[in-house]
Amino acid sequence: MSELEYRKVSSIHGALMFLKGVEGVGLGDRVAIRDKDGRRRNGQVIRTSREVVLVQVFEGTDSLDLENTWVRFLDQPFELALSPDLLGRNFNGIGEPRDDRPPIISSLRRNVNGSPVNPAARAYPREFIQTGISTIDGLNSLVRGQKLPVFSGSGLPHNRLAAQIVRQARLPGDSSNFVIVFAAMGVSFSDARFFEHEFESSGVLRNVVMFINLANDPPMERLILPRTALTAAEYLAYELDHHVLVVITDMTNYAEALREVATEKGDVPSRKGYPGYLYSDLAEIYERAGRLRDRHGSITMIPILSMPSDDITHPIPDLSGYITEGQIVLSRELHSKSVYPPVNVPPSLSRLMKDGIGKDDTREDHPRVASQLYASYTRALEARNLASIIGSEELSERDRRYLEFADHFESSFVRQGADEERNIIETLDLAWALLSLLPPSALSRVSEEDLHKYHSWDGSS
Amino acid sequence: MGEVIEVNGPIVTIRQPGIRNGEQVKIGRMNLIGEVIHLREKDALVQVYESTESLHPGEQVEGLGHPLTVELGPGLLGQIFDGVQRPLDKIMQMSGEHISRGLEISALDRERVWHYLPDPEIVVGKRLRGGEILGTVMETESIEHRVLAPPDCSGEIIEHAPEGDYCIDEIIVRLRLDDGPIESLKMYHHWPVRQPRPYHSRASSGLPLITGQRILDTFFPMLKGGKAAVPGPFGAGKTIVQQQIARWANADIVLYVGCGERGNELVEILQTFPKLTDPYTGRSLMERTFLVANTSNMPVVAREASIYVGVTMAEYYRDQGYDVVMVADSTSRWAEALREVAGRLGQMPVEEGYPAYLASRLAAFYERAGTVNTLAGNHGSVSLIGAVSPPGGDFSEPVTSHTKEIIRTFWALSKPLADARHYPAVSWLESFTDYAERAAIWWSENVSQQWGLRRQQALSLLAEADELERIVNLVGPEALSSSQRWVLESSGLIKEAVLQQNALDPVDSYCSPEKQFQLLDLVLRYHKSGGELIGLGVPVEQLIELEFGVGLKRLKSTVTNEDLSPLEDYALKIRQCFDAMRVEYSNDSGAAS
Ligand SMILES: Nc1ncnc2c1ncn2[C@@H]1O[C@H](COP(=O)(O)OP(=O)(O)OP(=O)(O)O)[C@@H](O)[C@H]1O
Numbered sequence A: 001m002s003e004l005e006y007r008k009v010s011s012i013h014g015a016l017m018f019l020k021g022v023e024g025v026g027l028g029d030r031v032a033i034r035d036k037d038g039r040r041r042n043g044q045v046i047r048t049s050r051e052v053v054l055v056q057v058f059e060g061t062d063s064l065d066l067e068n069t070w071v072r073f074l075d076q077p078f079e080l081a082l083s084p085d086l087l088g089r090n091f092n093g094i095g096e097p098r099d100d101r102p103p104i105i106s107s108l109r110r111n112v113n114g115s116p117v118n119p120a121a122r123a124y125p126r127e128f129i130q131t132g133i134s135t136i137d138g139l140n141s142l143v144r145g146q147k148l149p150v151f152s153g154s155g156l157p158h159n160r161l162a163a164q165i166v167r168q169a170r171l172p173g174d175s176s177n178f179v180i181v182f183a184a185m186g187v188s189f190s191d192a193r194f195f196e197h198e199f200e201s202s203g204v205l206r207n208v209v210m211f212i213n214l215a216n217d218p219p220m221e222r223l224i225l226p227r228t229a230l231t232a233a234e235y236l237a238y239e240l241d242h243h244v245l246v247v248i249t250d251m252t253n254y255a256e257a258l259r260e261v262a263t264e265k266g267d268v269p270s271r272k273g274y275p276g277y278l279y280s281d282l283a284e285i286y287e288r289a290g291r292l293r294d295r296h297g298s299i300t301m302i303p304i305l306s307m308p309s310d311d312i313t314h315p316i317p318d319l320s321g322y323i324t325e326g327q328i329v330l331s332r333e334l335h336s337k338s339v340y341p342p343v344n345v346p347p348s349l350s351r352l353m354k355d356g357i358g359k360d361d362t363r364e365d366h367p368r369v370a371s372q373l374y375a376s377y378t379r380a381l382e383a384r385n386l387a388s389i390i391g392s393e394e395l396s397e398r399d400r401r402y403l404e405f406a407d408h409f410e411s412s413f414v415r416q417g418a419d420e421e422r423n424i425i426e427t428l429d430l431a432w433a434l435l436s437l438l439p440p441s442a443l444s445r446v447s448e449e450d451l452h453k454y455h456s457w458d459g460s461s
Numbered sequence B: 001m002g003e004v005i006e007v008n009g010p011i012v013t014i015r016q017p018g019i020r021n022g023e024q025v026k027i028g029r030m031n032l033i034g035e036v037i038h039l040r041e042k043d044a045l046v047q048v049y050e051s052t053e054s055l056h057p058g059e060q061v062e063g064l065g066h067p068l069t070v071e072l073g074p075g076l077l078g079q080i081f082d083g084v085q086r087p088l089d090k091i092m093q094m095s096g097e098h099i100s101r102g103l104e105i106s107a108l109d110r111e112r113v114w115h116y117l118p119d120p121e122i123v124v125g126k127r128l129r130g131g132e133i134l135g136t137v138m139e140t141e142s143i144e145h146r147v148l149a150p151p152d153c154s155g156e157i158i159e160h161a162p163e164g165d166y167c168i169d170e171i172i173v174r175l176r177l178d179d180g181p182i183e184s185l186k187m188y189h190h191w192p193v194r195q196p197r198p199y200h201s202r203a204s205s206g207l208p209l210i211t212g213q214r215i216l217d218t219f220f221p222m223l224k225g226g227k228a229a230v231p232g233p234f235g236a237g238k239t240i241v242q243q244q245i246a247r248w249a250n251a252d253i254v255l256y257v258g259c260g261e262r263g264n265e266l267v268e269i270l271q272t273f274p275k276l277t278d279p280y281t282g283r284s285l286m287e288r289t290f291l292v293a294n295t296s297n298m299p300v301v302a303r304e305a306s307i308y309v310g311v312t313m314a315e316y317y318r319d320q321g322y323d324v325v326m327v328a329d330s331t332s333r334w335a336e337a338l339r340e341v342a343g344r345l346g347q348m349p350v351e352e353g354y355p356a357y358l359a360s361r362l363a364a365f366y367e368r369a370g371t372v373n374t375l376a377g378n379h380g381s382v383s384l385i386g387a388v389s390p391p392g393g394d395f396s397e398p399v400t401s402h403t404k405e406i407i408r409t410f411w412a413l414s415k416p417l418a419d420a421r422h423y424p425a426v427s428w429l430e431s432f433t434d435y436a437e438r439a440a441i442w443w444s445e446n447v448s449q450q451w452g453l454r455r456q457q458a459l460s461l462l463a464e465a466d467e468l469e470r471i472v473n474l475v476g477p478e479a480l481s482s483s484q485r486w487v488l489e490s491s492g493l494i495k496e497a498v499l500q501q502n503a504l505d506p507v508d509s510y511c512s513p514e515k516q517f518q519l520l521d522l523v524l525r526y527h528k529s530g531g532e533l534i535g536l537g538v539p540v541e542q543l544i545e546l547e548f549g550v551g552l553k554r555l556k557s558t559v560t561n562e563d564l565s566p567l568e569d570y571a572l573k574i575r576q577c578f579d580a581m582r583v584e585y586s587n588d589s590g591a592a593s
């Protein structure tokens, strides 16, 4: 089959190509396309029948014509060649080198789509990762094998935050670092450059594999890029025993590419024109994070996505939030108050935090302190809201205290330097310094022993 | 033999004369299994439970002659199955950590030996009716499995195996069917999942399903055999609510269906349940629990099937005379699977891409809940509790709004509450239940006659406080009278001392009905006597400064279910203090008059 080259393109629209009279082509098979100038493109079969085969072309169909396009069906899915030499390299979405070095040669090749992990084979993620960032470690702790996205917006410092996490993430007391898989879709040249520079200057470049599709690269390639990147990650984690940190940016560009093909195919849209299967499609990507019972390595995933018009109910953040194990949400308001990192605490969440913190992992008071900070801060935001209506002079004594608490919380707990690394004990002590602005009677989520041990209330001020 | 004509994602068009709608088919060289869902002239459309990647037109197809069925017999408990009832640990033995395609594995272990105890009434010569109990085996240490005759067979018993050790494939009963032929019965039988299992008649249930969660049991109770929904945006706590129910509900059997959700959530159950003890039997929780898992990365069509596979197994334990709870997380993913298939079939979408039959499918599913008189002559129930994941947290979307029409208990989760880490984030304003009056009968007989009254008082206090908060947000707290400020104070206490319940707190994770009532009663008595003092002229600030509030808020996690006496001690402390104030203030006012 792979020997045969067809010239039977019957129509082309958008990124799709229809071929008639080609028999027995498998769904998902890889397709090699040659145009009249002999240039090659890559495609994939997305529907197949006796009469028509539908091919999606990753490089787009610009300047293809019906007469002079040759198509070869390779009778195999998209695969990535795997070897330890992946580390330190830079590829495009389908795993071709972008760094002027030779392609990876290996007899070990894997279908980039992977296959679903058996839930019975998973191990529950529970090892606390210290990122050195208080809003994450203290309030939304990350654990090994978790998928924890950053919900951001245009112009917000999500890249800086991701780079800081990459630089600082480690298990407390453990020096061995993560291996990084960096997957970029539709990002600007300067953003890609920023990350490369970061990896270089922190000396981890040898432990990074990059898969990059820039804003001016073919958008359809974004559909396969995260799958290629995760195939590399799985190999590094489960066969080479590395702890892998996967940073994927920007999932919004991925979802937009998906919507584009879905519309061209005529799929029934659900919300905002995105196809109904966006949820399952995103899940195929996100669920590749995790730990397996009998493997040493792990895949921790930090997808970054920008929320269109800062709207967290937009289908992309919404469906992501339904799949991932929490989210770190960035706030434009804090950013404009020049608070870095501008983590919007109330809507942020880490679902796997509960088993990774506490007595044996961080400190015994940690779960209660986190819960108390959340409660007090939301209470304080209510007070701030009230003050904006009736004026802060009208506030009760108690509410004025809360106002002060909110300000300090943002300026000393949330805010920290882009290079500032706070260990978890420092973060928790800082939390208690803030809670000491409030009277013990306002702190019902911590225990009496906690108050005794960590709270310093002088009853005045 | 037929052949594949077209492959369009999970929908495969085949040509095979004589194939029937609903029939199972085996497709292609990879032996993929699917189900005919539509006949169109010469062709049949098949939804395939596994990925169709690399399937070619022209590959062969074989009709299996039966619809999707499940195996029902001993050995289901403690297991985790995929969406079409294949045990996931067997899959792992065969294909490793990743699920490969075309695996044929039966649900029940054929090798396992069970000690069978025949029912003394099922003797040779007697007529056997469908659904009768043939005998029993101990399925787990605490659950007796009542081996049932298939519901659709009856005849004269001509042989019944004696007590002894058998595998499920051995014949235990032979009977001469009414129309002559001999039928052999084993310890298990098959049942088609899309057909509700028959029962003798519906019964009415008056018993509340106790979950140990105060906001559920005391404020929005559901009954055994009832139907409930838990809608909420992502991260609001649907899964935790369902896990808490799976842990603590006073049911005999619990089935947890993970439908299109996270793999790690199932792992968590598999790892924690064996170590937890059932508060009613003192045995490991895993002995009464089993799971169906089609996680979000598993094929979408099996997600549609998983709900039916689950509810059929639930009905099977109901037919043995058990109270079964099935939680499904999330019914929205199931509805999306329907939508996806409908879209590929080119069916006309009516709302947000969903087909017109969404509402009727939802209703038919929830209709399988209920308390029944079984064919075997006893009582059993299936309670259904479905999570709903509305896009953008918008409850007006089709799945939530249709579900709301069908169910009788609605536990609405609120994002603002979850953001403030007020868990369970069940909104006291948006939630409802139709079962409160019937639940009240049980509560007044078993806990306190005051229950209904207390519940009402608490709900109205919360509603009143909500109104007052609106006023404060318009004009500030100064506009409120002293007694209104006391209402705000007390409603805050109800929220924090009663409604809030941390699932991770070892003491508070499960709260017994007695403790639920006493905590609420204590807070309401505090509110009432505080209100009287304010009537006598005690400034509200003075009451607040006494700081009983913070103590009340801690009681839930310091007082254990086993010893509730500290609650009375605390009440006494409050009373002594209040009495002293009362004396002081009535003397004052006495002097003034
Ligand atoms: N009763 C509770 N006690 C303590 N923590 C809770 C409780 N309910 C929810 N949480 C916290 O909220 C987090 C999210 O809850 P959960 O996973 O149940 O949300 P969900 O509604 O199922 O979200 P999704 O739709 O994305 O699956 C949990 O990981 C836990 O940290």
Ligand SMILES: [Mg+2]
Residues within 6 Å of the ligand: B238, B239, B240, B261, B329
């Ligand atoms: Mg959930």
